[in-house]
Amino acid sequence: MKTLLCLCLAVYTAFAVPLENEKRQYSRFIEFPDGEGNPHTVDLEEQPDMKLVEDELRNSNNQYLLFTRRNSASPQTLRINNANSITSSNFNARNPTVVVAHGWLSNQNTNPNPILRNAFLRRADVNFIVLDWRRVAASTYPTAVAGVPGVGRGLGQFLNFLNRVTGAPFNTMHLIGFSLGAHVVGNAGRELGGRAARVTGLDPAGPLWHVNSNRLRRTDGVYVEGIHTDGGTTGLGIGSAVADADFFPNGGKSQPGCSTSLCNHNRAFELFAASIANTHLVGNQCSNMLQVSSNTCRGSRLVLGNDNLNKRGSGLFRLNTGRRYPF
Template identity: 65%
Template sequence: MKTLLYLCLVGFTATTVPLKHDEVNYPRFVKLSDNDDVMQTVDLEEQPDTTLLEDIYRNPDNNRYLLYTRDNPLAPQTLQINNTFGVFFSKFHAWKPTVVIAHGWLSDQNTEVNIALTDAILRKSNVNVIVMEWRRLALSSYVTAVTGVPAVGRRLGQFLEFLHRATGAPFESMHLIGYSLGAHLVGNAGRELGGRVARITGLDPAGPLWNLNSNRLRSSDGIYVEVIHTDGGVLGQGIGSAIADADFFPNGGVSQPGCLTSFCHHKRAWELFASSVTYDHFLGRECSSMLQVSLNICHGKIFKMGNGDIRKRGSGLYRLNTGRRYPF
């Protein structure tokens, strides 16, 4: 059995992490962080921790699914896959829309993105919010985390399939939100479900080791897939190219007003989204090319960026300009 798991892991790793020549936009050593303004030096060519990955592959339920509702906005209940009894005696209600939040690298349950988005969403809408904590993998090296994201994402998809079977909660009322590495994670969850979830929002999806990675977030992962790009420069932490149905590039998508660091540019994606949930005030202007995005000369139709509308649909490239401070 151990040999079989190892062979599966080796094959999985080979298809998940692209060869280094695919990463044409990044040097070998880069500065990254999803949860700390102190940037970490990452070697994009290091070998992943196969011992940790093998254990995660063998025990996929190391992750936690933390349920918040308006009845328990601060004290979550833990849901478990295949524990129907636990779900029925929780505050989960199938008739409410379900919003899933997946954090990024070096993060856990208490990371700022989880707290801010959960608060904004529950203040605006009476929904189930499920924070997926995948800290065991997220606190490993960046290359190891990248390698394991697809498997963890698929397990999230299987958990949502369980909720659907156990409670009747429809995929058409599910919204998956992921920040940085979490964006690719929820993409894989949507793919596991055949692209049936209503909406996926990627908040500055991670760039290094994902440019030509077949497991990255893509438009077919949900009925409607939206991405907010905020740190897509040459050495930015996010993917700078369009990968979704609708791709928004606030302030050009490379740097953000009021920010002096890549970490600030990167996290501005979830800050803008949280603000959009509350105020629904960001108006993107459609662009015909990335050159128009960069030059801020877009003259197409207007389409709102962000918000929590589960029925939202649209496509194209969009540019908008924001302020320096909340609500931007």
């Protein structure tokens, strides 16, 4: 009972602590898509299922699925506190480690996992690890939001274990999350003390996150990047700066060739995947969000995305893209 009370207080605090003056006016009921693109009605005022969240903290059901060039189609399951599951796998501590976390109502088989796995493994032989957190992600949206910090901490603890078992350095780890998954990897990076080389948030989820202290932030990694593609007033993305460098393709609210919020939201991982193989997605630094919106950014240039573990940059960046791959 004491643990449950602490959890409830933590969730209340997470929702009550404002990070900035920005206000976003969502209706109580919104439409939010699952990993297959099917819309679901979400009640943002629904109480989270704290029993499920507490149970997940006690008995994590998250899966860590490894893909390499030796097993690019069939994953190997890595288990925390089971060194043999790692040493007997194809994990190679000399290669970079890329971790991807999906969003709400998704799993290992839904995007962005396959599209990013293919992009990275075509580029180099990396340890590509998919975090499948479907048990919490398959719950109501407010419950999934409440579960994000615990899932993220669990991922951070797993990466600490991976480091102890194999010696894989934190400065070769790149954590990537889409939508709710962006806040998951932010919490994972926080658990690692900000030592991961890169943390990338692909259109970090907006509903219930604008004044949530557990959201992705710039101290979660050595270099933290946000890519915002659906940040309109009622968009699925957070739409505001959360990282060292924040990119706003086409202004960050609507994307060429898109007629739905879902399309805008998904464009974040599509652009990022394109950036792994291409170098033409380059933003200009902006002085403020007015310049972002009016497309008058003329500052220094920084490439969006890519797989460079030593990448650095800070500020707001705008770029304009095409309608289809490679954009």
